Amino acid sequence: MSLASIIVAIIAFALGALLALLMIPVLVWLERRGAGLIQDRLGPNRTNVGGFRLGGVVQSFADVVKLVLKEEYYPSHIKEHRWLLMLAPAITFVAALLAFMVIPFADNITIDGESLRMQALPVDYGVLWFLAIGAIGVIGIFLGGWLSHNKYSLLGASRAGSMMISYELPLGLSIVAFVVTYNTIDFNAMVQWQSGTVLGFLPAWGIIVQPLGAIILIIALFAETNRAPFSVSEGESEIVAGYMTEYTAMKFAMYFMGEYVAMNTASAVIITMIFGGYQLPWVSTAMLLEHFNYFAWVIMLILPIILYFVIAWMRKNNSVRPTVISDGSREFEAKVLTYAMIGMALLIEGILLYLTLSSDAVLGTAIAVTLLQVVVFVLKLMLFNLFFILVRWTLPRFRYDQVQSLGWYYLLPLSLLNLFITAIVVVGVN
């Protein structure tokens, strides 16, 4: 254990925890604003700290403060096992959080000839870990539903449980097909496999190599996260709030946050397995390291252009309406944010310029490549989270029997077929 490996491990762990936990308020905000904008509303945008609204993201923190300060309330009919009632949401939350920890944010970084993993948990059996830990989350849901002593809660919990059983099969089988294709159970090796090309010009992403398996994986992961259109276990139009009916304050918030962590984890798994993970299309890590100067120049050229459009967009949309004259903080906020963004861009440009001009900055280049891959990973993650949100506000909820028949009659045979075809092709090619 060298010093570098310890530092990298700590940084990777902090990055993983931050990516999973800090994403919650951002996702809650994104969901509410996204829903608003999709439905031609504005969504929450008024909460501010000293005039700074940041587009409304402050609302999430205000919500957290409210939920923490709320009374810890237990319904009087729940006589025993209250500690278990309290533990149940934590199980769901922690399971989703732990499953995220094996996702690689960047390729292995080589320091002094030592190859170090950029995962919060540096293990090479990531797929198994995800399948094992990810499935535990439903135990928390089931405990909560059972201990609530409430018909609606129990119905919601049993729906979640049976849905887990019916969708874990197609999920597992489609993942097996991917494992057969990539010939590994290591997430990082999967991403490395996807940095090649198929047919000479297409990036060898899972969605192109395995289109059917990719669709099954996406559908099954939607069902695993209990999100629309598979949100029958909450089903507020039929069973109040499902397993969350008797939950209040921070206990409820744990379930609520657990859902967003699970969604984040599902997005991360989807992009890692079928959308090339942290890789840019057609660009492998070796290519990045070798031709870093070209990439650096391209980024240096593109960054001001992107910045120009972002600032123009912000100044346009962070302005007050002509009919509203009493709000002067918008201009001040736009000004401060403009200077902050320009400052950050100048810093990045300076670092890139230094790295391109200095000839022997091997370590600096490696770190810069890693950071670039982290940025690409986060961008892809946000895009897929946005996809989750878009689906939720587009599709109506499936009926419970439709969910079951889709899982057992269509997805399971299709994933088996996909597995057979994959096996035959893999054996035939080799």
Added chain:
Amino acid sequence: MGHKIKVVPRHGANLKDKLYLPAIYQGMKITFKHLIQNVSDSNGVDTLEYPEEQPGDITDRYRGLHRLTHREDETIACVACFMCATACPANCIFIEATERKDGEDEKMPKRFAIDTLECVFCGYCVEACPCDAIRMDTGIFSLLGNRREDFVLEKDQLLAHKGAFGEENSRARK
């Protein structure tokens, strides 16, 4: 029989409908279009920035806060007949009558109070009034106060409210 038989087309039988994915794509296209359009121009979203922007589409049929109308000599039009208090389903109108000495009428209210916390804004009082003395055409939709007592509007306050749609005085009492 002679009834016309209307055949309702059943959807969902062909493969495209059964696959469900094309329909999802169609729906996502619409929501995505709305999202992009509103993200690129959030001030174009047709909503009201409420406290700063006030609604400008209140019609003269809108039942706002109550007011008591005046005669042409600016005295109260109400004759304290208790019709409104009788018609009120929420029992929120409190009237104390007194004799009217200036010769216009025989009675007038000494106290005329409306508890707006009880009021359901049904407008029955307006319909019941024979003197056109109580109206709900102020266009006021928001009333603020720190105590419950602030929401009990007394005679002076009700007389001070102005009509928002041009008609000031009672049409029944000259």
